[in-house]
Amino acid sequence: MKPLHALASAIGIEREWRDADGVERVVTDASLERIAAALGYPAHEPAAIEQSLERIEAEAEAVPAMLVTEVGAATPLPASLWPAHVTLEDGTRVPGSGWSLPPVQVPGYHRLEIAGHTLTLAVAPRRCPTPDDILPPERRGERLWGPAVQIPALRGASPACNDAYGTFEELAQAVDLFAKSGADMLAINPVHALFAGEGRDYSPYSPSSRLFLNTAFAAPELVGLPELDLPPLASGALIDWESALPRRLAALRALYEGLDAATQERVARDIAALDEDAREALERQALFDALDLHLHAKGKTGGKRGWRHWPEKYHDPEGKAARRFAREHPREIGFAMFVQWLARESLRAVQQCAHAAGMAVGLVGDLAVGVHPGGSDAWSMPGAMLEGLTIGAPPDPLGPQGQNWMLSTFSPRGLAAKGYAPWIATLRSALETCGALRIDHAFGMARLWVIPEGAPSSEGAYLTYPFAEMLRLAVLEAHRAGALLIAENLGTAPPDFLPALEQRALLDMRVLWFERAEDEGFIGAADYPAASVAMTGTHDTPTLAGWWSGRDLDWAQDLARLPQGTTRKEADLRRNWDRGLLWACLTHDRSTRPDPEETAPVLEAALDHVGKTPSRLAIVPLEDLLGEREQPNLPGTTDEHPNWRRRLDAPLAALLDEPTTQARIAALDKARKN
Template identity: 60%
Template structure:
């Protein structure tokens, strides 16, 4: 048995599974052999017996000998060829072949970033040559830039609508540009399941290649606006996604049915360059709308004949339901072109960067990406996180993502396509949970997060390809680096000039005091908070503690009284950092001065870019999302109390925005 376990551990190491890991407190944890075997099997390397392990090790060795589909390097440095290419073989007259040693077989440096076709000994592959770094903030404009972060559905317009769309985003761009902002960060706008009112989290998309069709704004493209209904957005209410999304789908159908032949021809021309991938997305959406009323949540619950996107059943459905597929092609066109219009308007209004898009860490296990790209996605595994400050009990996000083996086999084609799509309609991209470029916590499907393990990814290749796509798009890259950082992550990210995130709540010294903004690294993004953290007003007033007590989320060894005492102490620490105690500290029920001080703090920071959530600019107490909850907290449902223009005109809100703008320009 010991010998078998030794071989299992060898197999795990060979496929990038870590047997041990260190938790947020620095304690070493060990993954069970049962988990290792289960995860290895899901990755395509059966490990249920000694014979299976031996066969999987042989399979890995055979894969190592295969020539790569892509070699990734960077400008100005020689590139060692992989073992599968850097070799020579000698075959004698008797047919026996022996390998000859080849020492230092390398490609010479290439000075121009780009993609090249490379031919070596009869094997053709792609050579990707990345630049030394991504564009920096100073490539867009001098000085220290700032902007808000907004949850698009929370935005209100003058017309009564159930949630904000790209039309309201376009108005937000205009308003904040007038206040001096150079960037506007948005929540992920990836494709969800059309018309499904229960799956509305922007971080659980169907596809990261295409867009949320409910966000399209026809008025930005010269088409009639969608109807506004009385009672669609009563002030102060939460978004009723369960009724709003089916209604939005019906309104889009009515608009599509009204289009004339000239407009339909225009849509077909605009869609043509997006090829087969867009056609498959539209087919998936049509199938989902067809099967969802029958109780199917994603393609894995469709009849088996439809599981193959290239199969006869899918082809027959497409032919028999061509108008329905064409409708979903229209909704993707509407979302894509209206978002592109928002980015163009942002630049036209004077924003140096414009939109900062957000890339979710994974996709729904039954979504379009896992249907279309099954060979490159994790199968039988979901992704999440072990315990960390944002999720003390660990998290299983019930998402899937690319597999490292699938990425390599495909020559990284889906990764490149995904990054390219995101950057085609924005001035920058925030990569959520960027640690996933180095390793992901993968969990056997249906198991708790504790049954997971870290799976290594081709980190250097992925960040180089991201830098290459950012170079081609002239775009900024932000790598969200909150939580337990993998060893060897920080330096390559810094070398590539990807901005790390410096969030007020996590920037603490060894004595638990808050560090000064002048100590933030220049190549970073400073923030008062994120969608997953308490707002400044919520933290100062203790609103987050009220939620923790209500939901039973206080630390097991603590009480509400102890947490309140600890918060009072922390208020003193934060106020000392924000103001050096030069003015009296406000009471917990009067958080507005603390919010303004926090905005000035990130404004004066050394970070090249500062972003404040809209909730902080408006001194709101409720946060958009509470990690680790689904229905217990109204995640992704909150709306502004009034149209954004009215709120920004309120003197207190205008003064807070001016404080941040002035601090940035000081």
């Protein structure tokens, strides 16, 4: 084996991989060299490769910061660790024997004392909570349902709730409305922190930080504070983020400046009650937001956002310049900490409203797969994040050039070096305010397609991640939070990935459009597995009405996105064939198939189909309940399609009161409870 190939294997770069068609592909040596260097292992010449291999060997012999295992399993010890005993959280001491620790029966983070070292032993339960674990005894076995909503699209019942976009206040109203209709959960878009006050980078899947919240959603009225004093702004069918976000930031700042002494004391008390790590992380997030706003306003960033465009002296969060800024701008730091507190408290209030209204699960959160490379996480966690690499997807039939999501995420080496603390903190932040968590592109716990910065996606490669450790920690954190885990598993799964999820009781997503048999027909409702989430669609797929009417094909034609070599006429013929397959599956009879413009019968049949599945959870996008034709997001586009900008035509309460919508919701609820 060539030394470069040996180095790639040792790092975890997959030189050979199989594409969506099952064809074996080989990564070029040039790509291997660039990716290895970006991961911190120079490979430009034989001597550098030899030094990198020696470094990897030395790292393998070092004492790890954390060992991750699960209940009932013996834990093999690295050769560098011996002898050992474990002190459990309750003080019980368990001696080690042989070259492994004996099985530990108590989940948790335990202190491991070994060979003069003290480290953490993370012990996960064998599985995460299931629906029956969170349901009262009299409801066990029930099949639950709920809508999926895009928070900004919501309109509230009162004029005060009809601002430029929906916030946590409108979300609280939606929770109450759907709880009264029998829903036990409400899935939401990611609510991670974006760039403060920025009206351009507003995709919820390209956050600045996954540790903190989008403060533009904060709702003071949910925590007993006055409503924001917002000047009138036209609220049309599409959200004007560039006007709305700076406007709301100014209103939040005015609220902060007018806080009374009691509220100031309340905020300070809550922040002081955080543990040391959480408080330090909050301070760094506040420093990042304050610096970014300040430098942008001063024209020091070239009109761009993110730490990579700051003056170099601010690139180190522990550097003299950053610390001096914090000392000299206490009000800016205080404001940034306040709005994070406000967002967290108001979202927590929504989850409390959900439980008070009778929802068994409440909010279903969404953990994005990565973060903006110029955002807070990448700045505040140096060494833990990928540098010089972005993540995406390899070339496939639908995307011959592959996809570059222009996101960063954790470095496998950085995670291990930091004892997986960044992953644990990210999970805890997401699980703190929800009853279930969807892990976006869950394959990322096992491998990710990484691309050298500036290179096309086709020059990337799969990078393996510590799957066993990341999955076990996710299960442990879900156990501690009493929450369900949902794995977004759409696409080609890595080897042994799906069995591992099933063994640990994670629910996988079963989206109507992708549930096909070998003959390309749609599978029957009874064929959905119980340990799954049945869905009519996601934010990235056409709506039911949009697919049936061919609205998605209109967009594909207008944007030159039809499959390569396919004409619109051919696409229409294929869609017409697929309509027949879907209608046959949904109705099981020879009733006349509706015309493309006749979407109502298809909506009813599809909702009934999903409602009758054995899947323990069913999630239906709000757009499908309302019969909307436009989808919230069109993957692979930015400005060409109004992604994440659509709003409801009327207050949600009024839309849900329409007889056709009421009938759809009632039928879905009945199908789930039969």
